[in-house]
Every structure is written in C-alpha cells, then in structure tokens.
Amino acid sequence: xxxxxxxxGKVISDKMQKTVVIRTMRLSKHPKxxxxxxxxxxxxxHNEGDLAKMGDTVLIRETRPLSKDKRFRxxxxxxxxxxxxxxxxxxxx
Numbered sequence: 480x481x482x483x484x485x486x487x488g489k490v491i492s493d494k495m496q497k498t499v500v501i502r503t504m505r506l507s508k509h510p511k512x513x514x515x516x517x518x519x520x521x522x523x524x525h526n527e528g529d530l531a532k533m534g535d536t537v538l539i540r541e542t543r544p545l546s547k548d549k550r551f552r553x554x555x556x557x558x559x560x561x562x563x564x565x566x567x568x569x570x571x572x
Contacts, residue, residue: 499531535559
C-alpha cells in the first residue's frame with residue numbers, strides 16, 4: 480500500500496454536517512511563459528467531532544471514499560482562525 484496524499488489548506492466552508500471544504504494553493508510555472516502562477520484546488524474532507532471551523536488552516540489526508548465527493552479526512556488543525564466566526568447581527572424589524 481502506497482503513501483497517502485496529504486495537503487494543507489484553509490477551510491472555506493463548514494456548513495455541512497461532518498464535512499468541510501478545504502482550499503489548497505500551490506505555485507506552478509506557466510508552461511509557455513515561465514511566470515509563477517497560483518493554482519487552487521478544493522477538496523471535501525470528513526470533519527468528525529467538529530475539529531475544523533471556517534477560516535482554520537488544516538492538514539488533510541487521503542482515505543477510502545466516504546461519499547460521492549469525500550476522499551479526505553481532517554487530521555489536525557494547524558492554525559485556528561483569528562477571532563473565529565463573526566457574530567451574527569439580528570435585523571431589526
């Protein structure tokens with residue numbers, strides 16, 4: 480059995496139950512022009528026990544398919560988001 484892929488990224492959505500969406504970024508060289516460009520990928524990861532919240536930086540590892548889109552698990556939270564989620568203001572009627 481080979482080594483499982485690991486990525487570090489930022490949580491951009493935690494609106495699903497036990498699932499977070501992670502955005503990873505990598506730098507790559509443009510094939511023709513040679514300029515360094517940013518490339519982004521989004522992965523859905525299993526978030527058992529609500530470890531990760533919106534804005535956190537997390538480490539995810541490849542696992543067996545857990546659903547149609549989920550192929551990763553949250554291993555650990557590398558860095559907590561500053562201030563957490565903003566407070567929701569109630570609208571006055």
